[in-house]
Amino acid sequence: MSTFDADAATDLLASVFAPWIQDLQLTIERIGENDAVLRMPFSERLTRDNGVVCGQALMALADTAMVFAVSAASKAYRPMTTVDQTTHFLRPVAGSATIATAEVIRLGRTMAFGRITLTAEGEARPAVSVQTAYALLGEPPK
Secondary structure, eight states, X not given: OOOOOHHHHHHHHHHTSOHHHHTTOXXXXXXXXXXXXXXXXXXXXXXXXXXXXXXXXXXXXHHHHHHHHHHXXXXXXXXXXXXXXXXXEOSOOOSSOEEEEEEEEEEXXXXXXXXXXXXXXXXXXXXXXXXXEEEEOSOOXX
């Protein structure tokens, strides 16, 4: 059985995602058995007029992080599409990188469900809480 590790994740980030996701300059901080941690550096380009990182960038980070968590749980990347993403913004992120911790709650044959917590780097309290569902579009790796 193959293993989805940090090297595979880095290759995936460079080859599968749209150029504007690559422009977020995400880094893979950790790949676990059914989870992943990504980091999005702070950039003025991602802020609204009040210096707060925009919700669109945070939602894209959460969605992308879950692709890595599902790949880790599956032991390899498999094509998938977001079916649902419910996002709760708890507090603003401003002036710091954002850390996404994504965890697969349930991995089935055709669906995956997950939870992502976003925090401002150096903060313990969550800034964003996300629940997701994905349709898995290919056969699981053997």
